Amino acid sequence: MSGVTLVETTATDAPEALVHAAGLCGRMAADLGARVIRIEDPGSKPSSADLFLHTGKERLSTQPRNRAALIADFAKEADALIVDPASFAAMPEQSCSAIAVILAMSRDAPERGSEFTVEARSGLLDLVGDPTREPLRLGGHQIGYSGGLAAYLGMIAALLRRKAGLPGGPVHVDLLDVAVWLNWKTLSTASRTGRAPTRAGAAAEWSVVACSDGYVALVYRVQEWEALKTATNDVRLNDERFQTAAGRRLHRGDLNTILADIFSSKTRSEIRAMALSKKLPLGPVWTPDELRDNPHMIARNFLYLVETGEAPVPMPTLPVKWNKRTFAPAIANSAIPIALDPAE
Structure with missing residues (x-):
């Protein structure tokens, strides 16, 4: 993706799942050579997820009141925008040729909900665990990251369509749609047998x-x-x-x-x-x-070091390969956010 410029941003109060989805979409593009400009709020404390998702990006922090104008300026030269519905709606009207990749929680509630509620609505929570107790959220950020992968694929498809002289966007990705797709076996089983699978607990296969x-x-x-x-x-x-x-x-x-x-x-x-x-x-x-020290993981460069300004932190590489080469440097710059003057 060398030569491609992307702008990524999510609203201050955007659901965490959308932040993860947008971040992963941009991170994969950055690993493949794109210039990714992430615009965010100032003063956010870096977390492990933050280091994982935003390594390799140019990170600019600005006050929320200036965010829309800043996005609009960068969007004039960008190939694509990776945004949540609130950020996209706040952008001033302009002649922007960038492809908009808009990540939402669901069609009926674009800016509301969480990974937990999306997992519940899609039926995923009724597959795992003990049926005698309340359901538990799936481990990690499976819906957010799956949404990020869907957004990345949609963005690439749109860029290729544009390259072929066809309309290229916008790209809409709803995490509820993604979760339903992940749970396709339940739909298949229900349509075939008339009964959806449910949590079996101790009686699971x-x-x-x-x-x-x-x-x-x-x-x-x-x-x-x-x-x-x-x-x-x-x-x-x-x-x-x-x-x-x-x-x-x-x-x-x-x-x-x-x-x-x-x-x-x-x-x-x-x-x-x-x-x-x-x-x-x-x-x-x-x-x-044990995973860190496993010889197979070491041979596959599963972890690499991210420079944080204090001490390098090991982070997992993304499953991105091109011509059999993994895109993960020995030590990567975590791209510490640059705070812009509020007046700019």
Whole structure:
């Protein structure tokens, strides 16, 4: 994206999910060589997410009353704008040729809601966890980051259309649409069977259980049941109730209780060795420090150092490659915000 200029901004009170979505869209473009100018409020304290999302950008901070005019000035020369609905609506009328990439929470409430409410409305919260308790928000910022990826792809499509002499925008990305797309299996299952899947809790087909030094994800397919029985060598799994897929579904709670007991005394290393020997997709749950020191992650440059002005901070690289090359410098400048004079 060398030679492409983008302007990114979100309103002071924009939902956090929109901030993350816009930030990831701009970050991916910056990693691929675009000039990304982020306009933000002054005095915001950098967070880990802030360092991750805004590395490689030119960051300009200005008072909210000056933001719209500043965006408009930069937009005259930009190829695309990455904005939330409030920021886009506040821009003065002008002849701007930049493609607008507008990120909203949903069509009926563009500037309201959170990742939690979007996950609830899309049905994602009814897939994971214990059905006897209130639902929990999914870990991390999955909806915001997925929205950022959708915005990036939409922006690239619009830029390519413009290059071909076709209308190129605007691009509208609603996080609720993104979440519904992520939950497409629920829609497919409901349309096919008349019943949507719901939280199964302890009776889920796959579960995470405690082992002697952490946790392990018990993932196995129908064709791997016999290998699992052989690997564990526990007579309780020979129970007649568990010998067919239908029987295992019917008695899943009892089966999971037995499996949790089997693995509770094993270490993650023992489980990994057992899984490899029988070609089972059981997965240990790693800690952040273990991921950092894992030789596979090191070989793939999973982490790189971001300079903060105090001490370099390790950050994950984006899954962006071009001609098999990962775009992650050895040490990247975090682009500390530049405060503009309020009068400018």
